Amino acid sequence: MASVIVVDNELKDSVKEYGQIIDGIQKSTEFSQSIAPFLTSAEITNKEELLTKINAVSTSETFKKFTDKEFEANFYLFIHIASELSSRDQVLDNAESPVIKTLLEVNPSQQPSLRDRKSIKSTTVLSILTIIFNLLPESSKTRIYIIDQILNVASTSGIEFNLIQDNIGSNLISWLKKAGAQESEIRSVFWRFVTLDSKFTNESLQLIKTFTTEYQVGAEELNQLVHFALSSKIVDVSFLVNNNVAQALNQQTPVASLFKKYVHGEIVTASEVPAELPADFIVYKSKILNLAKYFADASLSPDHDAIVFKYSEIPNIQSSTEFEQLLLEAIKAGVVEGKLNQVEEVFYLSRVNRLIIAGEDNTKAWAAVRETLQQWKNSLTNINDVVKAARENIVNSGN
Amino acid sequence: MSSDNSFMHLVRPGVSAPAAASTAHNAQVKIHTPAMLSILEIVSKQIISSNKRIIGTLLGSRSEDGNIFEIMDVFMVPCNETGDSIAIEDQTHKTLYQLYKKSHPKQSVLGWFGSSNTIDSTTSLIHDFYSKGVDRAYPFPAIHLNVEYLNNDNQIVAPKVTTYIGAAVGKPATTAQIGWNTNVATNSYIFTPIPNQLINGTTTEKIAFNNLQQGVITNTTNLHQDLSYLSQQLEKVDSNLSELINYIDSGKSDNVDLLRLLSNTLLNRPQLLSNIEELQKLFRDHNQDVIMVEYLTKAVKDQIELSARLTAASGENKYEA
Known part of the structure; x- marks a missing residue:
């Protein structure tokens, strides 16, 4: 069950209540008097005319006079009355409906100042749009329009993206599909939604990953994906490369080859980075990834110890300070874990991210994983024996 | 937990409760497993007496900003429904809550739960009961948890749990306020779903x-x-x-x-795992430590008991002397 409006009053009483509210804000009894003739009989007869009168007075100018709290409750009453006087389909399931138009006009164009505690906030408009969305049937096309408007409100009002990220992110595609949106529409709404994330968070990267698993990636979308991934604080974005993205990366564009180089752990140069992206930041990120790649390769190589690394062995660094700084950044980014012995200039590796890319030959990686699992399984049997022996020991010594 | 993901929840809607947080944030309900089991047990009784309405009180805590509700326990409240009207045994609710409060002073009433296929004016009446008055959710907003486990043909289906918050509709009635006890006339709400999750034990x-x-x-x-x-x-x-x-x-x-x-x-992986001798040694040492701690604990306990007996015995001697 989605949202449900339960109003305990008769429709006539609700209209009277609405009349009093409007009178209160307009400081005249004009509106109540004008609707009084409609409310004389037991049932409202001329619903259409009454609705026209109510719509005429329920403009954005009138609603803007309310305080934030009054506005929301009164707007719900307006929605209820309008739905009862005509039908919910006409009032809500209609992008041209005066209710939705008024609501969008009320949305403040700039954030209210801190001193201002009363004026209507964008979050309130967002809350009403959410309830309208929930009141609509799943298959309604208007739901797509409402989502679009929610993204509009979110982008113009400076609302924190994390407020909408979780709920919209995890359900957006299924909502759009149920509402019968075309594939092109789904794509455009999704990318519009994701690019609202100005912090390029990991959650959004995961959403992109899920999305690209299901949908083919076009040239423009690949461009957006690469821009988003490279601008993000997340260093290891190799998880974004699934089969669809790998296919798109086969294009011979500068962006595609830059991203390919980056996710393979190669150091990129500032000249390769498009002008609109932060070049220094990306070059540094690629250095971190390159270090992780070195650790990953060397730890599996038979010629090298699996966990002990001397400073002098690390490639592409000039000084020990540079290495330590880079290593700390790598640990902060979560791609490497380990212990550092500064005195002896040795790094003990305990975990490193390995760059697994879809669409490439991963047989070796699978074999390595299988071998480790087998070793683990054998050692578990050992541990179990140890536990059993220890228990028997305790029991026997207790007797 | 809720299988119906068709609803959208971004910001908690405006509620009439005076202590509700003014900052816009999304609301969330966390249900502890024991509470969930109790809810299911209580609502399942509804079927015994030909679908008579059974309701109960949700107890637990709220986050500091009042947007996260943690349901930790519940109890049933008897009610009588006749036609459109419903009578809740207020006194029972009060007694049970006060008893609960004695053992859990930091927890309070969060709202109520019930089982119904539709949300109607009775739901709004009960919600109103829980939203106002002492020993209930007031001055915070009440939440409603609905378990749908009977379909329209009264057949039992897998329980579907939905949690709602009641957004205020229309004019907030401003009747005379005496202390905390305010009587707000309106019973109108928009029940809008909020996400819930079951907390693992x-x-x-x-x-x-x-x-x-x-x-x-x-x-x-x-x-x-x-x-x-x-x-x-x-x-x-x-x-x-x-x-x-x-x-x-x-x-x-x-x-x-x-x-x-x-x-x-x-x-x-740590190299240690494949080295059985080292592993055995570590485990044995650990066990020896545990046995040592146990031994010492026992020794201290014996000493205390002995000292208590000696004191008692010397007391008796004094008395005799």
Whole structure:
């Protein structure tokens, strides 16, 4: 069950209540008097005319006079009355409906100042749009329009993206599909939604990953994906490369080859980075990834110890300070874990991210994983024996 | 928890409760497992007496900003429904709540739960009861948890849990306020769903639950089974590993995410795990420590008991003297 409006009053009483509210804000009894003739009989007869009168007075100018709290409750009453006087389909399931138009006009164009505690906030408009969305049937096309408007409100009002990220992110595609949106529409709404994330968070990267698993990636979308991934604080974005993205990366564009180089752990140069992206930041990120790649390769190589690394062995660094700084950044980014012995200039590796890319030959990686699992399984049997022996020991010594 | 993900929840809607947080944030309900089991047990009684309405009170705590509700316990409140009207045994609610409050002073009433296929004016009446008055959710907003487990033909289906918050509709009635006890005339709400999740139990609860599933808890539970818990878990991990190895061997392994996860977490395992002698030594040492601590605890306990007896005996001697 989605949202449900339960109003305990008769429709006539609700209209009277609405009349009093409007009178209160307009400081005249004009509106109540004008609707009084409609409310004389037991049932409202001329619903259409009454609705026209109510719509005429329920403009954005009138609603803007309310305080934030009054506005929301009164707007719900307006929605209820309008739905009862005509039908919910006409009032809500209609992008041209005066209710939705008024609501969008009320949305403040700039954030209210801190001193201002009363004026209507964008979050309130967002809350009403959410309830309208929930009141609509799943298959309604208007739901797509409402989502679009929610993204509009979110982008113009400076609302924190994390407020909408979780709920919209995890359900957006299924909502759009149920509402019968075309594939092109789904794509455009999704990318519009994701690019609202100005912090390029990991959650959004995961959403992109899920999305690209299901949908083919076009040239423009690949461009957006690469821009988003490279601008993000997340260093290891190799998880974004699934089969669809790998296919798109086969294009011979500068962006595609830059991203390919980056996710393979190669150091990129500032000249390769498009002008609109932060070049220094990306070059540094690629250095971190390159270090992780070195650790990953060397730890599996038979010629090298699996966990002990001397400073002098690390490639592409000039000084020990540079290495330590880079290593700390790598640990902060979560791609490497380990212990550092500064005195002896040795790094003990305990975990490193390995760059697994879809669409490439991963047989070796699978074999390595299988071998480790087998070793683990054998050692578990050992541990179990140890536990059993220890228990028997305790029991026997207790007797 | 809720299987119906068709609803959108971004910001908690405006509620009439005076203590509701003014900052816009999304609301969330967390349900503790024992509370959920009690709810299911209580609402399932509804079917016994030809679908008579059964309701109860949700107890627990709110986050500081009042947007996260944690349901920790519940109790049933008797009510009588005749036609459109409903009478809730207010006194029972009060007594039970005050009893509960004695043992859980930091928890309070969060709202109510019931089981119904539709939300109607009765729902709004009950919600109103819980939203206002002392010993209820007032001055915070009340939440409503609905368990739908009967379909329209009165057949039992898998329970579907939905949590709602009641947004205020229309004019907030401003009747005279005496202390905390305000009588607001309106019973109008928009019940809008908010996300809920079941909180996993603690480790102890999980162990107990596993035992329940295996049916080993009887009156004659012996220590042997408690001690073998570690072995059981080891065997379980072992069988999971075998399953994983079989999956990899089957050649269907094109799951890059799985490979990435395993490669990133497994490949640099501690060397210790394959060194059985070292492992044995460590485990034995650890056990020796535990036995030592137990021994010392026992010794101290004996000393205390002895001292208590000696004091008592010397007291008696004095009295006799």
